[in-house]
Amino acid sequence: MMEVRHAPVAPTRTQRLASGAEIEAHRHDDHQIVYAGRGVLSVTTNAGSWVAPATRAIWVPAGTVHAHQAHGDLELHLVGLPAWENPLRLDAPTVLAVGPLLRELIIAFTRTEGADGPERMRLRAVLLDQLRTSVQQPTHLPTPSSPLLRAVCDLLQSDPSDNRTLAALGREVGASDRTLSRLFSSDLGMTFPQWRTQLRLHHALILLAEKTPVTKVAHQCGWSSTSAFIDVFRRAFGSTPGAHSR
Secondary structure, three states: OOOOEEOOOOOOEEEEEOOOOEEEEEEOOOEEEEEEEEEEEEEEEOOEEEEEOOOEEEEEOOOOOEEEEEEEEEEEEEEEEOOOOOOOOOOOOEEEEOOHHHHHHHHHHHOOOOOOOHHHHHHHHHHHHHHHOOOEEOOEEEOOOOHHHHHHHHHHHHOOOOOOOHHHHHHHHOOOHHHHHHHHHHHHOOOHHHHHHHHHHHHHHHHHHOOOOHHHHHHHOOOOOHHHHHHHHHHHHOOOHHHHOO
């Protein structure tokens, strides 16, 4: 069984991680906001994974066992909040939109680690106000509990460009497309196309953070053309893939 580190206080700090670096599974008694000012961050729990570029932050509720991984050179900003302070009343990991103001507030607040005084308290109050208006983003890639569904998802995770139909994938794992379609809905709360698109977007963010050219990302993630990839990416993240590969 994997050992889970228990660090009661969720730190507020800035730290840098090299591409590929990991922070092993751990939990806090506090809530935590996790934000990548540069690079792309993935957070994994038993319930699935979340990937966040610089326009997103991840809310990790108190007590949640989670692990981090850096994609690209990562500038990680962590904001710890006591368990009683939950401005969004969220009890599950959630991706939040980060606009220009919230971004600067998070960066400024985490860079004043250890400081105290009225100026920092005012900064914290404005940060919490901005969090309360943050829009939740549907960028969660849930982990299936059904063995049949897990087999299908494992095939796609090993090759996101796999364009086989659900029926073709079902033949490989020994299940009908009707059964699998029902499992996607009941187990993961989304359709097969929705889950596969989410997987591809997660993979695309990681490739872009590693400076992979946009055309190559589109091909490796299974889009029929670069323009189709750009369109889906823009609708999901509000910016073009090129903005994430710099």
